[in-house]
Amino acid sequence: MANEPRGELVIQTIAMPKDTNPHGDIFGGWLTSQMDLGSGILAAKTAQARVVTVAMEGMSFLEPVRVGDTVRCYARVEKIGRTSMTIPVEVWVTRYMTGEERRVTHGVFTLVAVDEFGKPIPVKGNQPRMDTN
Numbered sequence: 001m002a003n004e005p006r007g008e009l010v011i012q013t014i015a016m017p018k019d020t021n022p023h024g025d026i027f028g029g030w031l032t033s034q035m036d037l038g039s040g041i042l043a044a045k046t047a048q049a050r051v052v053t054v055a056m057e058g059m060s061f062l063e064p065v066r067v068g069d070t071v072r073c074y075a076r077v078e079k080i081g082r083t084s085m086t087i088p089v090e091v092w093v094t095r096y097m098t099g100e101e102r103r104v105t106h107g108v109f110t111l112v113a114v115d116e117f118g119k120p121i122p123v124k125g126n127q128p129r130m131d132t133n
């Protein structure tokens with residue numbers, strides 16, 4: 001397991017009581033939503049176009065997220081296709097009060113650049129970042 005976040009910080013927020021399940025932990029759906037938003041930010045910047053999510057794969061929820069944790073999504077462009085971008089996203093938390101850093105979730109999002117009618121268009125933005133960390 002990586003000891004440091006990989007990618008660009010795209011979302012930072014705090015897990016709130018409204019996002020919990022009956023056990024008091026944060027819903028996986030809320031976390032997935034943050035990851036989707038985060039990958040969308042990076043994809044839109046890369047393609048310089050409107051983007052839609054076409055797939056999310058390999059979602060792993062490694063540890064629970066708790067109310068008060070600071071939640072950070074890191075995303076990187078792993079691959080650019082003709083119209084699609086493959087974007088792995090990692091979620092790290094800073095535990096409330098203790099400050100402990102944990103990687104809690106990761107998954108791979110595929111987004112497609114689209115025109116105003118929702119039809120795929122070529123990605124003509126930046127090249128993928130070659131993160132080494």
Ligand SMILES: CC(C)(COP(=O)(O)OP(=O)(O)OC[C@H]1O[C@@H](n2cnc3c(N)ncnc32)[C@H](O)[C@@H]1OP(=O)(O)O)[C@@H](O)C(=O)NCCC(=O)NCCS
Pocket residue numbers: 052053054055080081082083084085110112114118119120
């Ligand atoms: C994304 C969408 C525009 C693609 O339309 P399409 O007619 O399937 O277009 P294409 O077949 O040309 O595929 C476009 C690209 O997506 C990729 N793609 C399509 N389905 C995929 C899948 N399940 N997984 C990974 N990549 C996929 C294709 O490989 C292609 O990539 P490339 O151009 O880089 O080679 C269309 O499927 C769509 O509108 N989906 C709904 C998106 C949405 O609403 N998302 C939010 C969900 S709430």
